[in-house]
Amino acid sequence: MIKRTFALSLLSVYGAAIFAAPAPVADVTSGSNDQRIEALERMFATRTEAQHRLQQQLDTMQSEVNELRGSIELHNYQLERILDRQRELYAEIDKRMSGVMNTPPVTPAAASNSAQQGGSGAVLSENENEAYDKAVNLILKDKLYDQAIPAFQSFLQTFPNSSYASNAHYWLGQLLFNKQDWAGASAQFQVLVSKYPDSNKRADALVKLGITEMERSNSARAKQLWEQVIKDFPDSPSSKEATKRLKTL
Structure with a gap:
């Protein structure tokens, strides 16, 4: 039964x-x-x-799909960073070309007068370009990051009103940021944000400034800076990065 x-x-x-x-x-x-x-x-x-x-x-x-999704997200992020880097390089090239095109030709007589007066005008401009190029090349070509720090510091001290000053502050801030010198990096990014509102590096500087604040346990200030990036630069890669940072708070 x-x-x-x-x-x-x-x-x-x-x-x-x-x-x-x-x-x-x-x-x-x-x-x-x-x-x-x-x-x-x-x-x-x-x-x-x-x-x-x-x-x-x-x-x-399902596990393979999750792995592929993570790989795609990582590749998309890396591609965005590469595109940002290319835009920075193009901006650097355009700025240098503009500087060359706007520099008046030096006639023999003008060169003689300049030498007699102790070297000013075009000679000073040439020294400024050479100093900036040398500092940048220590990063882009030679990969001598530790040596690039004093090079940019010297450039900013010698040419504080240079048209390259905003970029120099950014590069110096980035170098100090990579060394986890949060206070030093914050100071450079803050100068760029405060003194150069039209800089094409302002959005990224705000993101990095927020990270330095976060690393120094100032999450409220970091949140404020990242929200500013999203408001002022809504369609930029920096805005996407700021959004990701805000989600971690």
Whole structure:
């Protein structure tokens, strides 16, 4: 009686599941009750094993999808940083070309007068360009980051009103930022934000300034700076970075 009741229960369960997945064909209508129950048990075990394998395959596929999604997000972020870097380089090139095009030609007489007067005017401008180029090349070409720090400091001290001053503050702030000198980096980014509102590096400087504040346990100030980036530069890569930073608060 118990076996018969169990057999009927299995038939009920299997009748509901038979449409979910294919199962091996077995005759459960003939033979003794014991044989029929044994056949049902084999079919149930086979279906359970098949469903288990299917679930494992689904779990594996989901894991692979998650890995691919993470890889795509990482590549998108890296691509944004590369594009930002290219824009910075193009801006640097444009600025230098403009400086060259706007420099008046030096005639022999003018050069002689300049030399007699101790070297001023065009000679001073040339020294300014050379000093800036030297500092930038220590980063871009030579990768001598520690030597670039005093080079930019010297440039800013010698040419405080240079047209390159905003960029020099940014580069110096970035170099100090990479060394985790949060106070020094913050000072440079703050000068850029305060004195050069039209700088094309202002948005990124605000993001980095917020990070330096966060590193010094000033989360309220960091939040304020990142919200300012989103408000003032809504479509920029810096705005996306600020949004990500805000989500971590």
